[in-house]
Amino acid sequence: MAEFFVPKLAVVGVGLIGGSFALALKEAGLVGEIVGIGRGRANLETAREKGIIDAFTHSLSEGVAGADVVFLSTPVQTLSKVASEVLPHMKPGAILTDGGSVKAEVIAAIEPMLPADVHFVPGHPVAGTEQSGAAAAFATLYRGRRCILTPTSRTSPDALEKIKYLWQAAGSDVVVMTPEKHDRILAAISHLPHMVAYALVDAVDNCSDENENILNYSAGGFRDFTRIASSDPTMWRDIALSNRAALLEVIEKFEKSLTEVKQDIAAGNSEGLFEFFLRSKQRRDAII
Amino acid sequence: MAEFFVPKLAVVGVGLIGGSFALALKEAGLVGEIVGIGRGRANLETAREKGIIDAFTHSLSEGVAGADVVFLSTPVQTLSKVASEVLPHMKPGAILTDGGSVKAEVIAAIEPMLPADVHFVPGHPVAGTEQSGAAAAFATLYRGRRCILTPTSRTSPDALEKIKYLWQAAGSDVVVMTPEKHDRILAAISHLPHMVAYALVDAVDNCSDENENILNYSAGGFRDFTRIASSDPTMWRDIALSNRAALLEVIEKFEKSLTEVKQDIAAGNSEGLFEFFLRSKQRRDAII
Numbered sequence: 001m002a003e004f005f006v007p008k009l010a011v012v013g014v015g016l017i018g019g020s021f022a023l024a025l026k027e028a029g030l031v032g033e034i035v036g037i038g039r040g041r042a043n044l045e046t047a048r049e050k051g052i053i054d055a056f057t058h059s060l061s062e063g064v065a066g067a068d069v070v071f072l073s074t075p076v077q078t079l080s081k082v083a084s085e086v087l088p089h090m091k092p093g094a095i096l097t098d099g100g101s102v103k104a105e106v107i108a109a110i111e112p113m114l115p116a117d118v119h120f121v122p123g124h125p126v127a128g129t130e131q132s133g134a135a136a137a138f139a140t141l142y143r144g145r146r147c148i149l150t151p152t153s154r155t156s157p158d159a160l161e162k163i164k165y166l167w168q169a170a171g172s173d174v175v176v177m178t179p180e181k182h183d184r185i186l187a188a189i190s191h192l193p194h195m196v197a198y199a200l201v202d203a204v205d206n207c208s209d210e211n212e213n214i215l216n217y218s219a220g221g222f223r224d225f226t227r228i229a230s231s232d233p234t235m236w237r238d239i240a241l242s243n244r245a246a247l248l249e250v251i252e253k254f255e256k257s258l259t260e261v262k263q264d265i266a267a268g269n270s271e272g273l274f275e276f277f278l279r280s281k282q283r284r285d286a287i288i
Numbered sequence: 289m290a291e292f293f294v295p296k297l298a299v300v301g302v303g304l305i306g307g308s309f310a311l312a313l314k315e316a317g318l319v320g321e322i323v324g325i326g327r328g329r330a331n332l333e334t335a336r337e338k339g340i341i342d343a344f345t346h347s348l349s350e351g352v353a354g355a356d357v358v359f360l361s362t363p364v365q366t367l368s369k370v371a372s373e374v375l376p377h378m379k380p381g382a383i384l385t386d387g388g389s390v391k392a393e394v395i396a397a398i399e400p401m402l403p404a405d406v407h408f409v410p411g412h413p414v415a416g417t418e419q420s421g422a423a424a425a426f427a428t429l430y431r432g433r434r435c436i437l438t439p440t441s442r443t444s445p446d447a448l449e450k451i452k453y454l455w456q457a458a459g460s461d462v463v464v465m466t467p468e469k470h471d472r473i474l475a476a477i478s479h480l481p482h483m484v485a486y487a488l489v490d491a492v493d494n495c496s497d498e499n500e501n502i503l504n505y506s507a508g509g510f511r512d513f514t515r516i517a518s519s520d521p522t523m524w525r526d527i528a529l530s531n532r533a534a535l536l537e538v539i540e541k542f543e544k545s546l547t548e549v550k551q552d553i554a555a556g557n558s559e560g561l562f563e564f565f566l567r568s569k570q571r572r573d574a575i576i
Contacts, residue, residue, distance in 0.1 A: 126505070146505065184495065185495075185502055185505050188491075188492045188495040188502055189492060189502065189503070189505050189506045189510045190509060190510065192488070192491070192492070193488060193509065193510055193513045193514075195546070195549050195550075195553075196484060196488060196546065197513065197568075198549065198564060198565050198568040198569075199542060199545040199546040199548075199549050199568075200480070200481060200484060200542060200545070201568040201571050201572045202545040202548075202564065202567065202568050202571075203476075203480070203538065203541040203542035203544070203545040203546075204476045204477060204480070204538075205568075205571050206541050206544075206545065207472065207473075207476040207538060207541060214473055214476055214477065215477070215571060215574070215575045216575070217414070217434065217473050217477055218477045218575055221478060221481065221516060222477045222478065222481055223575065224512065224515065224516075225481045225485065225513060225515075225516055226481075226572050227512065227513075227572075228509060228512075228513055229568045229569060229572040230569055230572050230573055231565075231569070232569075233562050233565035233566040233569055234562065236561075236565050237558060237561045237562045237565060240549075240553050240561060241553065241556060241558060241561070244553055244554070244556070247553060248550065248553060248554055250491065250492070250495060251546070251549075251550050251553075252550075253491045253494050253495060254487060254488060254491035254546075255543070255546070256491070256494075257487040257488070257490040257491040257494065258483070258484065258487040258491075258539065258542075258543070260487075260490075261483050261486065261487050261528075261539075262483075262536065262539050262540075265483075265528050265529065265532055265535060265536060265539075266532070266536055268529060268532070270525060270529060273524075273525045273528060273529070274521050274522065274525045276486060276490065277486050277521035277524050277525060278521040279490065280485075280486040280487075280489040280490050280493075280517045281486075281517060281518055281519070281520075281521055283489050283490075283493050283503060284489045284514050284515075284517040284518050285518055286503070287503045287504070287506055287511065
């Protein structure tokens, strides 16, 4: 498409995700003014000092007034509430988009609230680090990373193209798919591993007795494997509950796979175990 | 104890584990001659070129003749067979020790074969990298890492002290415990995570359909989390089968933990999930 310039961008939640999006668009020369909206004054001041935003406000209605694009990058559980407060104040023709890591539930909550003249393009940049906050934001976070956009039958093709253009300008590899497919894929490659990591740390800790903490014996492998169990419990509770159906489905698939391993071990099925491990190794090696 | 010097050390299986042990003892000035025993000529030549060993042979009986200490560092499933061929040729008073990652089964196989005048000190240096072979060996592999020695009622206290001394000289933090306790701990912190990683890759791959390989969407987090699923299938089949009882027990503990998560998700138990994730995060953070 032709170049899409955003005279005014509003970012709600100027953390790693929102802040990096703002920085990337600024670097690409595709935005005029950027307004940051959030609750924490210190974080917003950091964002302004870092040049992520030009101005900030704690007021959603003031912040989004006159904005051409509004990017919601607050925790997934808050998106529909934030949208409900933002939408009545958006200007005709403006585009609302988000970065939530669960899509179907968020869309189901937001679409019914959409005014006829405001567009909504649901999205999810699959990127992130262990850090958070504006201080952690950087312009190249999205370079070479996937950004999944999940339009519905109500999404304006023109608005979709514009948001796609912005993410591509930020360096992302943009993929368009249905919200349901997005949620199934993310349940498998991201949400399930987090559930497994939390459960693993719990199980190993349950092997400890009053005399000794078994976790003290863990070597590098265990520490690496369970790093994601150090993720934010609030965020993961929210994601798990927002993507409940898809997540339960993959947990059950995983339980089946583990049962196969368990039964092979119990039966001493040497050949079966070897084939199972080899198959997994080959699949794992193929994605390096 | 007083310094323990080893006039002749025989290392059976000169890979990462055996080769690094030899290098560390050489650097500590605690060995005279080191003989490497193995099947692959190229690997043994590499070991000699790197100064890990002074000489090599493909013959177990020749290699261990006259050795004061014989270190078995071949795959865990081969240890009892190798021991059966080595023991008749060891000199009176010599010490056999090993680096197998499962202890009870190995000990049960080896102890009945022990001649009255040969000592056996079962051990397991909890260290390693993704590499293998003599080319990967280095003198500081064991520095600051745990080495678990698992004596039985038949183990000579003097031989135990000597092997402990050598591992400490190699830089290890030596811990002495029963074979059963070792196997329970390793099942939890090492063997279980590997089973989980193999099962996870399998489950996610099972979410793919004929149109699309879902693993192609995996980002850095998934790749890090499943790195151990790239481990050697033969080695992990052998470990799983050698530590069957302890491993099945922790797999069941893990299944219980995962079931708790699953039920909380299904029931929308927000508080329960948050507490579960927070508890795991705190335990995980505590071991960093």
